[in-house]
Amino acid sequence: MPDRSEFPLWEVFVRTRGGLSHRHVGSLHAADAAMAVQAARDVYTRRMEGVSLWVVPSAAITASDPGDAAQLFDPAADKVYRHPTFYTVPDNIRHI
Amino acid sequence: MYTTELSRNTAPSVVCDDAERLAAFEARVAADEFIEPKDWMPDAYRKTLVRQISQHAHSEIVGMLPEGNWIGRAPSLRRKAILLAKVQDEAGHGLYLYCAAETLGTSRDEMTAALLAGKAKYSTIFNYPTLTWADIGTIGWLVDGAAIMNQVPLQRTSYGPYARAMVRICKEESFHQRQGYEAVMALCAGTPEQKAMAQDALNRWWWPSLMMFGPPDDASPNTEQSMRWRIKRDTNDALRQKFVDVTVPQAEAIGLTIPDPALRWNEDKDGYDFGQPDWDEFWAVVKGDGPVAADRMAARNKAWDDGAWVRDAAIAHAEKRALKRAA
Ligand SMILES: [Fe+2]
Ligand SMILES: [Fe+2]
Numbered sequence: 335m336p337d338r339s340e341f342p343l344w345e346v347f348v349r350t351r352g353g354l355s356h357r358h359v360g361s362l363h364a365a366d367a368a369m370a371v372q373a374a375r376d377v378y379t380r381r382m383e384g385v386s387l388w389v390v391p392s393a394a395i396t397a398s399d400p401g402d403a404a405q406l407f408d409p410a411a412d413k414v415y416r417h418p419t420f421y422t423v424p425d426n427i428r429h430i
Numbered sequence: 431m432y433t434t435e436l437s438r439n440t441a442p443s444v445v446c447d448d449a450e451r452l453a454a455f456e457a458r459v460a461a462d463e464f465i466e467p468k469d470w471m472p473d474a475y476r477k478t479l480v481r482q483i484s485q486h487a488h489s490e491i492v493g494m495l496p497e498g499n500w501i502g503r504a505p506s507l508r509r510k511a512i513l514l515a516k517v518q519d520e521a522g523h524g525l526y527l528y529c530a531a532e533t534l535g536t537s538r539d540e541m542t543a544a545l546l547a548g549k550a551k552y553s554t555i556f557n558y559p560t561l562t563w564a565d566i567g568t569i570g571w572l573v574d575g576a577a578i579m580n581q582v583p584l585q586r587t588s589y590g591p592y593a594r595a596m597v598r599i600c601k602e603e604s605f606h607q608r609q610g611y612e613a614v615m616a617l618c619a620g621t622p623e624q625k626a627m628a629q630d631a632l633n634r635w636w637w638p639s640l641m642m643f644g645p646p647d648d649a650s651p652n653t654e655q656s657m658r659w660r661i662k663r664d665t666n667d668a669l670r671q672k673f674v675d676v677t678v679p680q681a682e683a684i685g686l687t688i689p690d691p692a693l694r695w696n697e698d699k700d701g702y703d704f705g706q707p708d709w710d711e712f713w714a715v716v717k718g719d720g721p722v723a724a725d726r727m728a729a730r731n732k733a734w735d736d737g738a739w740v741r742d743a744a745i746a747h748a749e750k751r752a753l754k755r756a757a
Contacts, residue, residue, distance in 0.1 A: 365744035
């Protein structure tokens, strides 16, 4: 029997109430998904913090590299025309 | 604080091969930006954080023992339910913190192993015994009160996962302090024997509580570096002063006397002057000579060993189910 083998890590997402998205709240160790949900309930929703839980194996998450942040996100800064405030519309034009 | 530096000679030497990256890192921290797990960070920053966060986590876990001691003997069902909820919160605090420390590349099992082997440190406060029910109220009032004082500024500590864990913890902590004060208040409004019990608990817990803030600033060589890295946001002495200033009126309000003959209001500094805890005792407890340090370690080791079959069974069950799904 695999004594002392560490439980895998899970990321926990909570929907705080109906109509909102699930939001990442933290992580925990559990042997399997069912235990992860049970533990997430105990660790992250003891005070009515949520109405729904997701657990995802941490190993299944692919993250962007912080070193690529400039390349990934900066180009958006010079595309101001993607925002409505870029366009001038006369004051007398309504509902636009 | 469970976050105070307990090692005397750990000043991590900031050796860095990459002066440019170090400068960029320090600039980010100085600008109050958050550092995230995958960001570059100096080795000494990582090491200091792992030590501080794991020490904090161990304190939450060991901290369940003195209170757990009274769950079965709480004086009413109401007090028992409250105490259970509080102790459960502390378990959660330990888990949030282990997870935060893990993002720095040290596994929870490694941290647990270090604690069980007696190699890791935890707050000295939990190596004192809980002799009477009044101790439980006093712990909530003073120990959780001191913890809050330290943890609130840490919600803005520079390491993101640690700061976020602190936000969750602080949200839960204030009930801990209030339930404790309420329990002490009830004793003070009771029979003379009950009031004497409350005073006795305060007498025994006052000095160990002041020690929670760590050694005096002039004996705390790592404070400056930690403040610069925003791992620590106030000095030990500043927090201790703040704690005394808010706690003395709380004691007076319920007719209890702080056991410090040197305590008096100082108009000029707009705060109390007070005596120093016995720092030799503090260092002895840090080294493992606390009155119940051996019991604490024995209890943690027993819990870990007794739970081995449950962990093994859970893994075996998960593996069997995975095999079935694959088939
Ligand atoms: Fe706590
Ligand atoms: Fe607490």
